[in-house]
Amino acid sequence: MPSRTFCFNGLFRKDLARFWPIWAAYTILWFLLLPLTIISTLHVPFYTPDRIQEIVHTMMEVPAVLMAFFFAVLVAMAVFSYLYQGRSTNFFHALPVRRERQFLAHCASGLFLMLSANVVIFLLSLVVEAAGGCVDIVSLLQWLAVVSMCCVSFFGFAAFCAMLTGHILALPCIYVILQLAFVVAEALVQYILRFFTFGMSALGVRLLFLSPCPMLFRRLRWHGFYDPDTGELISQTFQGWGAACIYCAVGVVFLALALVLYRHRRMEAxxxxxxxxxxxxVFRWCLAVAGALCVAALLCMILFESAGQMSGSLPGVLGIVFLLIGGFIGWIVADILLKKSFRVFRDHWKGFGIFAVIVIVLSLLCQHGAFGYEKRVPVPDDVTAVYLSADGDYATGVKLTEPENIAAAVALHESILSNESIHEANRSGETRNLVITYLDEEDNPILSRIYPLSASADQCRDRSSDVRLTERLLNSREALRSRCDSTIEVTPDSILNATLYYTYINESDEVIYYDGPFGETVTASTRPSDGSLTEQEAYELYTECILPDMEDGNMGRVWVIQDADYARSTINMELDIELMADAEDASNEPYEFEYLHFQIPASATRTVRWLEDHGYAPETLWDASEGNMDMYPLY
Amino acid sequence: MAILETKKLVKTFDGFRALDELDLSVPKGAVYGLVGPNGAGKTTLIRHLAGILRPDSGEVLLDGSPVYENTEAKRRMAVIPDDVFYYTQASTADMMKFYKGVWSNFDVDRYEKLREAFTLDDKKPVRTLSKGMQKQAAFWLALSLRPEVLILDEPVDGLDPVMRRQVWSLVLADVAENGTTVLVSSHNLRELEDVCDHVGIMNRGKNLLERSLSELQDNVAKILIALPEGTELPKDLEMLHESATGRLRTLILRGRPEQLTDRLQILEPLFMDAVPLSLEEIFIYELGGADYAVKNILL
Incomplete structure (x- = not known):
């Protein structure tokens, strides 16, 4: 009986003989990225071995993912190309080779093409490093492991996609679309619902784990920490081993699934x-959904964002119409692709009818809050912290943990919901977006919403309006303290840099004109310019002025409404302090950083006096703008 | 005894029933001609026999064993389709090496001996050869496998008359010497008549009839007859076709020629002669009964 490996070897060898150009292209590209880069770095004067390490580890991030992503589908298209033409399909399946063996032979050749190239690059890099006297085999082995795992992951998925289709050009399309479908669909759904669901927030991409490519971009990260004085690499860490291993295992699972599909594949397909x-x-429905989401998102963006928000039920109706138009287009395109003909308008109307009914029903349910999304408010006892942030001012975001502030946040939330009609009616007018996120004990979000609070003149005048309540909550005692406090002890040694800058300078002061280096006209103010403080100055300002002013309740305030009160209460200068200290857990990063930002109120007398004493000329925004009521209205 | 069989074979493509409970039986050592109109399902049947397609129901058997996913069964077969596949840029010699890598029983000595029969440069890429020469390469490789069963779909299409004779003589020599069973699908009925000893006629996914050629020719008679005036033909005659030129009538009747002539002799015809039918005529008149009418087109 002839050996089973006999047939396997024949197919395997033939694949390698046919597709060696892909192997060559992949190897050459990696050669340019890694060994050649090492060679050129070795010839740079005063290079350090750390730099070589950095190069190797950088290649474990985006380049590893991208190369594996593109070449995996290319290799899959090559080794499975025989499935996409009747002639070759008939030839291969008339051979005395079982389907599993055929599949394994082609998969083995595909993986061999990529993995063997990785080994070659590893060896070449080792030789180059040895020649340069800076061998770091550990880093190179790490690179080999990560790249190979990415190759297995993406090739497994590509093989699976190869089994789904009978058309070679459809394979890369399906591959790319399935890689991104969940993430894109989630983003589109959230984007569309923003226009129709009061409080819909961008929750972040929760389904990113279903998209290996962007997920690996995010997870594979190398951090190198350099001594600020000597520039020497102190420590380094590579994150993402878990993600790489998991996706590699998923790739193997996809290979197994692909084998199952191949065994049952109809060769006439x-x-x-x-x-x-x-x-x-399923394909028809998926394309209809994709068409609905894409067209609806595009038309909503054009109509509602550019032209301004509409009120009443018209946006909801238009939204449904957009979804149906897009769904119809997707349905027809799917039929055209499946039937390979443009004559599809007479078929499958029943199916599209069902789709349309589902779209209409779901849209109406969302618009009328049938899923309870709009009305849901958490119980204060279930909330450990609440994060609030509003438009209109820099760094308003604050995390509140005191029970009375949490209860106030919940009450504000309920008030916003009861005043929904006021806020919705003013969508196209002056608004302030409020982000409110409730957190549990592990700091995981329980619920998150974004509300466009009406900031019309009436609302601004009314001190009990939602926008004014928001401002009050953002300036609670706890909020003020959190904006001024620092987790890093502020000392002259921990201050990395500190900058004072003007936020408003009267145009009449800009009297100097001169020609810039490129022939442009440059203006400069006659006022004192922004200044960098020394560590001692910043320490003195912080400890002797800012902290006492904060204790008096005169520092850390933020303004949601920039009216005349704001302009009269705030001076035209702000302070940024950057802090650095040794990290408590040095296993990840040796240092930790923190940024403090202070908008300086006029009532922060100690701080204002310090500025005057040190040659700055602070004045209120109201005075600086000469009482510009267009900019700072009086309510 | 049948070496290749199908039993109630069914295959549907998107609602279209290409094979409709088809039964086929190819005796061992036979040269079986598979004939049928366009769209009858011949190529679909051949793909099932080769183990390429999976039937929806029914069986495809080689010596009693299912063919589908059976490497031992496939190793005993060689298939030459109407549209032969070769690797891009591969020469006949390259394909020979591939075949050798897959079929362990590939006979390299035979391949070398057949070099004299096929006037091809086996180093040249096959795709640069003419269609006829590509077919020659296919035969060269298939015959080197020394298969027990050889399945041919429109095999001599593209071959010149000399090469056709050459190829058939090689195939028939294998049949005679090694007991190779051959199944050949073709529209060239005149050629099949010369090589086949069994015939199966397919139409609309069914095997209408399947007989040895001699039985087939014994079952239909072509009689030229001129009857006296007023004499009618017996009504119970199974008439497949009738035409007349003056008083001379041409009758195509189902039945044994001797029996039919005996019956008609009673009518004391003025003239009567039974002539043999060609396979083409049998094909046309058998299918005429199966709603595949031959239209007389007047130009």
Whole structure:
């Protein structure tokens, strides 16, 4: 009986003989990225071995993911190309080789093409480093491991996609679309719902884990920490081993799934866009959903964001219409691709009818809050902290943990909901976006919302309006303290840099004109310019002025409404302090950093006096603007 | 005894029933001609016999064993489709090496001996050869496998008359010497008549009839007859076709020629002669009964 490996070797060798150009292209690109870069770095005067390490580890991030992502699908298209033409399909499946063996032979050749190239690059880099006298085999092995895991992950997925289709051009399309589909769909749904659901917030991308490519971009990270004085690499860390291993394992699972699909594949499906019969209706529905989301998002963006918000039920109706238009387009395109004909308008209307009904029902349910999203408010006892942030001022964001502040936040939330009609009616007018996020004990978000609070003149005049309540809560005692406090002890040694700068300078002061280096006209103010403080100056300002002013309740305030009160109460200078200290847990990073920002109120008398004593000319925004009521209205 | 069989074979493509409970039986050592109109399902059947397609129901058997996903069964077969595949830039010699890597029983000595029969440069890429020469390469490789069963789909299409004769003589020599079973699908009925000893006629996914050629020719008679005036033909005659030129009538009747002539002799015809039918005529008149009418087109 002939050996089973006999046939395997024949197919395996033939693949390698046919597709060696892909191997060559992949190897050459990696050669340019890694060994050649090392060679050029070795020839740079005063290079350090740390620099070589940095290069190797940088190649474990985006380049590793991108190269594996692109070449995996290219290799899959090559080794499985025989499935996409009737002639070659018939030839290969008439061979006395079982399907599993065929699949394994082609998969083995595909993986070999990529993994062997990785080994070659590893060896070449080792040789280059040895020649330069800076061998770091550990880093190179790490690079080899990460790159190889990425290759397995993406090739497994590409092989799976290869089994879904019978058309070679559909393979890369399906591969890319499935990599990004969940993330994009989630973002589009959140974007569209923003226009129709009061309080809909961008929750972040929760489904990113279903998209290996962007997920690995985010997770594979190398951090190197350099001594600020000598520039020497003190420590380094590479994060993302867990993600790389998990996605590698997922790639193996996809290979197994691909084998199952291959064993049951109908060979007559070559040249079909979707090779698996039961997936054809799924494809149709998916394309309809994709069309609905894309067209609706585009039209909503054009109509509602650019042209301004509309009120009443018209936006809701338009939203449904946009979804149906997009869904129809997607449905027709799917039919055209499946039938390979443009004559599809007479078929499958029943299916699209069902789709349309579902879209209309779901949209109406969302718009009328049937899922309880809009009305949901957490119980204060379940909340450990609440994060608030509002437009209109820099760094308003604050995390409140005191029970009375949490209860006030919940009460504010309920008030906003009861005044929904006021806020919705003013969507196209003056608004302030309030972000409110409730957190549990582990700092995980329980609920998050964004509300466009009406900041009309009436609302600004009314001290009990939602926008004014928001401002009061953002300036609670706890909030003021948190803005001024620092987790890093402020000492002259911990201050990295401190900058004072003017936020408003009267235009009449800008009297100096001169030609810039490129022939442009440059203006300069006659006022004292922004200044960098020394560590001692910043320490003195912080400890002797800012902290006492904060104790008096005169520092750390933020303004949601920039009216005349604000202008009269705030001076035209702000202070930034950057702090650095040794990290408590040095296993990840040796240092930690913190940034403090202070908008200086006129009532912070100690701070204002210090500025005057040190040659600055602070004045209120009201005075600086000469009482400009267009800029700072009086309510 | 049948070496290649199908039993109630069904295959549907997107609602279209290409094979409709098809039964086929190819005796061992036979040269079986598979004939049928366009769209009858011949190529679909061949793909099932080669183990390429999976049937929806029914069986495809080689010596009693299912063919699908059976490497031992496939190793005993060689298939030459109507559209042959070669690797891009591969020469016949390259394909030979590939075949050798897959079929351990590939006979390299035979390959070298057949070099004299096929006037090809086996170092040249096959895709640069003409269609006929590509077919020659396919035969060269297939015959070197020394298969027990050889399945041919429109095999001599593109071959010149000399090469056709050459190829058939090689194939028939294998049949005679090694008991190779051949199944050949073709529209060239005149050629099949010369090589086949069994015929199967397919239409609309079914095997209408399947007989040895001699039985087939014994079952249909072509009789030229001129009857006296007023004499009618017996009504119970199974008439497949009738035409007349003056008083001379041409009758295509189902039945044994001797029996039919005996019956008609009673009518004391003025003239009567039974002539053999060609396979083409049998094909046309058998399918005429299966709603595949041959239209007389007047130009």
């Amino acid at each position: 070559s040249s079909d866009v979707i090779a698996i019969r039961v997936l054809k209706p």
